[in-house]
Amino acid sequence: MDTLIFGILLAVSLLIIFSKSRWLVLGSWAVGAIATLGLFAYHANDVLDLSF
Structure with a gap:
């Protein structure tokens, strides 16, 4: 997609x-x-699996 x-x-x-x-x-x-903003909106909602 990217x-x-x-x-x-x-x-x-x-x-x-x-x-x-x-x-x-x-x-x-x-x-x-619109495609770029849609891709940003898709990735901005992802949860980051960070463990410190």
Whole structure:
């Protein structure tokens, strides 16, 4: 899952660099941002098994 989101972020960054369409750039950025925030929300709720 993490690798897929990083691949999406790479594709979005390449699209931002090479695309002329503003709406395509903004839409792909929004998809990447939502995927990243979803991954953060998934991992932020995990319990850490720490023993000191």
